[in-house]
Amino acid sequence: MSDTVKVELADGLLRLTLNRPDKLNAFNDAMHLALRAGFQRAHDESEVRAVLLTGAGRGFCAGQDLGDRDPRKEMAPDLGRTIETFYNPLIRLIRSLDKPVICAVNGVAAGAGANIAIACDIVLAARSAKFIQAFSKIGLVPDSGGTWSLAQVLGEARAKALALTAEPLTAETAASWGLIWRAVDDAELMSEAEALGRRLAAGPTFGLGLIKQAIQAAAGNTLDQQLDLERDLQRQAGRSADYAEGVLAFLDKRQPKFSGR
Ligand code: T3D
Missing domain, CATH: 1.10.12 (Lyase 2-enoyl-coa Hydratase; Chain  A, domain 2)
Structure with a gap:
């Protein structure tokens, strides 16, 4: 498996760490494939009893790598194809997995990165983390289930304002609006997420x-x-x-x- 996602299994907890820290863990094709393989493993292996998704470095995930979308190199790529090939299958894998998926949002979660986090079952975020529906800044539409989950959880008013303005949502506000489970002190995030993951991995x-x-x-x-x-x-x-x-x-x-x- 590619080193764009670090994969560790201990005590039934499969830890998947997005690992392109110099790009705030933005997705290139290799990372898409590696993350999908990680979730597929969680589906396939009975030793895996819970998943913990997080990011390396100061960000959680900045969505699609825009370096791979440079219009000077490739004119009008078919973005519907990337959604169909990568993002939609990933969200379906997370939602259909019959095991808990915890997300530890260690820093900024932007674009598809925000919506992948929100698709997980229990989301903890570092107090310094922010959720940004960055799509409208580049003329795109929220994907990875964002239009569905934001509208379901927050209602139209907040969903539309977040998506249309791309204003950052703090972890505290995300928690108070019910979009995530809890905002925790930065220094406590990984120990809390690990403890929760191990508890759930030892569960029924x-x-x-x-x-x-x-x-x-x-x-x-x-x-x-x-x-x-x-x-x-x-x-x-x-x-x-x-x-x-x-x-x-x-x-x-x-x-x-x-x-x-
Ligand atoms: O294309 C398709 O297939 C369709 C699917 C689309 C899904 C999507 O996710 S579209 C949305 C794509 N994401 C974005 O638009 C977010 C772009 N990034 C940002 O707006 C900012 O980087 C952040 C708000 C996330 C963080 O800002 P800040 O100031 O903390 O960090 P920074 O300096 O902007 O970024 C740090 C580095 O990461 C920087 O590289 P450098 O200059 O140090 O070499 C920056 O270029 C890189 N980086 C951040 N986001 C991306 C990225 N590189 C490539 N792609 C990125 N998305």
Whole structure:
């Protein structure tokens, strides 16, 4: 795998670190492919029970590498193709992964970088980090699910203002608006994110995957449909080894040892 993404697996937690720090971890093709391979590994390997996504250096991710979009070198590239080839499959991989994905936003998250962070399940951000819908500054439209997630979470007024103005959103405001889980002191970010990742990786993975599925389905369901879905998912969860272990551990007054199944 390319060194544009550092990949480390420990205690069930797959840590993926975007690694082009001199470009604030902007995406070139190699980084697109490496990140996708990392998430694919999380899908494929049962030893992976949670993912932690972060960035190397002072930024999280500055979106697409604009050096690869220099109009003096290539006229009118088909951006729809890059979206179809790279960004859309990545967002689908993150959302469909039946394991928790934590994002530790260590610095600026701009363009697709902001929306990839927002697509993760639990987002912690360093207090100094900013989220920028940078697209309108260069005449583009927010992608990587940004128009969907901003509108869903923040509503039209805030979604439109952020996207139309490209004004930076601080981590604190992002947390107070419910766009991310928590803003934490810069020095605490990685230890908090690692601790959370390891805790989730030791959890009842099958059940956690069902929780993610249910909550993601809610936006497109009526209450009746969601009640039916909860019944079906609870039926599956109730047959899992981790449910039996969870109940036994409670009755025995000890900590559960979940296998993830
Ligand atoms: O093209 C397609 O396939 C369609 C898909 C598009 C998806 C997208 O993400 S479009 C949006 C692309 N991203 C941007 O427009 C953001 C561009 N970057 C910035 O606006 C600023 O860099 C930031 C606000 C993110 C950070 O500002 P600042 O002042 O903290 O840092 P800086 O000095 O601007 O950047 C530091 C270095 O990173 C600098 O390189 P240098 O001068 O030290 O050699 C800068 O050029 C480089 N860098 C930052 N962002 C990008 C980048 N290089 C290439 N592409 C970038 N996106």
